[in-house]
Amino acid sequence: MVLGRQIACTGVALVIACAVAQGQQIQVQEPRRWQPILESLSLEAVRGPAARTIIIANDPRAELAGIRADGEKITVASLVDEHDRGLEILWQEPIEVPIYELPAGAQLHTWEKHSGAPLVASVGELLWLATEPGERGYERYPYLAQAIVGVAGNRANAEPRPVGNRLWVFLDTSYRNRADPAYLARRWRRGGVAAVHVAAWHFHEPDSDRDVYLAKLIEACHREGILAYAWLELPHVSDNFWMRYPDCREKTASGADARLDWRKLVNLADPRCFDRAADEVDQLLTRFDWDGVNLAELYFESLHGPSNPARFTPMNDWVLADAKRTLGFNPADLFDDDCDRHWSRSPTHWGEFADYRAKLALDLQARLIRRVTGVVPQADIVVTQIDDRFDTRMREYLGVDTAALIPLANELDFTIAIEDPATLWNLGPERYTEIGRRYKELTTDTSRLAIDININIVERYQQVYPTRKQVGV
Helix, strand or coil: CCCCCCEEEEECCCCCECCCCCCEEEECCCHHHHHHHHHCCCEEEECCCCCEEEEECCCHHHHHCCCEEEEEEEEEEEEEECCEEEEEEEEEEEEEEEEEECCCCCEEEEEECCCCCEEEEEECCEEEECCCCCCCCCCCCCCHHHHHHHHHCCHHHCCCECCCCCEEEEECHHHCCCCCHHHHHHHHHHCCEEEEEEEHHHHCCCCHHHHHHHHHHHHHHHHCCCEEEEEECCCECCHHHHHHCHHHECECCCCCECEECCEEEECCCCHHHHHHHHHHHHHHHHHCCCCEEEEECCCCCCCCHHHCCCCCCCCCHHHHHHHHHHHCCCHHHHECCCCCEHHHHCHHHHHHHHHHHHHHHHHHHHHHHHHHHHHCCCCEEEEEEECCCCCCHHHHHHCCCHHHHHHHHHHHCCEEEEECCHHHCCCCCHHHHHHHHHHHCCCCCHHHEEEEEECCCEECCCCCCCCCEECCC
């Protein structure tokens, strides 16, 4: 979704829109029900005759096309799709479905896992489904969009592809370290990518091989007219920084070093550690020909807030002392030795510390933006900020405050890319519409807002259906 300047998309294999003619009509039995699905593919649902048709189950047109029920039934709970045969697809509510026979020449797209009974197939320009697609259109057949594109367009171009000229992609080179930079840049340009945000923490310390690769990647992007941004993940600086400066390691409420997931968090609140980290960022930004900088996810942990002391930050000595001077109590007292929930029994103190954390995160963002602007004044600045308007717990849990960040964006001239937290990944794509609506309420000038769309395939930690992996649609 575009609120203002850009759409930011995590991952490299993106699915934004389809390689089919816009406005093409698809005949369906219930246009109102199908329209949201088809609109996302730039197609129009109509009840009257059209060249392409979608039918359900034992529609009379199915028999005319040679699709017939053989009299037996099967309970469908798990299925397989041709687009990813190894992906586990489960229905939350199993359904009893007749077993159908397909005519010769039919293209089978989706089938029941154990019996192979067909569930989605196409015969020429007709797409057939053994069941309704579900109320939201994706809870049963996660690759339904690809099947629709197959009958709506050229079969050779049936895979959806990114289109437009305002897309960003985020590239972690550790996942594509053997990919040819020129090849990647050409693919991005054909997909309408305007800028690539490169995981810069891999390049903090000079290394001849890595530096040559990054320079070639940036050069290839520029040759294709694509901007290159340094994607930073502070308070993670680099693995090497973590090893060299153990005194700068962030601490959790349980007293452990804050090595959480892949990020090794640094105590940027301590001016001494801030300067060390900022000096390395300065060198990184001046060693390469960057067009912009993305200060991404500069907030605290965790997604579960204080209920998970082993992940809760910042609880280093500098912050505890500063908070005690500012608030009049030691935040460590909110957690006792056995990690009991004292914070829940001290709502006033917890609320004050939550406000303190949010202000601290905002202050760090402002300091870093001013530092980066001073070092590379020509660079465009982006701040990727976790959403705290749809999931309102995020301000309290992570210390983010987007409402306060927007005035700072106007003052310091940067773009805010809103990222949906993992707590919302179990929801469907409609969450982006709702996120957009809530942020439009914060400002009359949406030119500084973008949305980070998680349309790469990511493992969702919740038990969700039809698959725990989020599939791009």
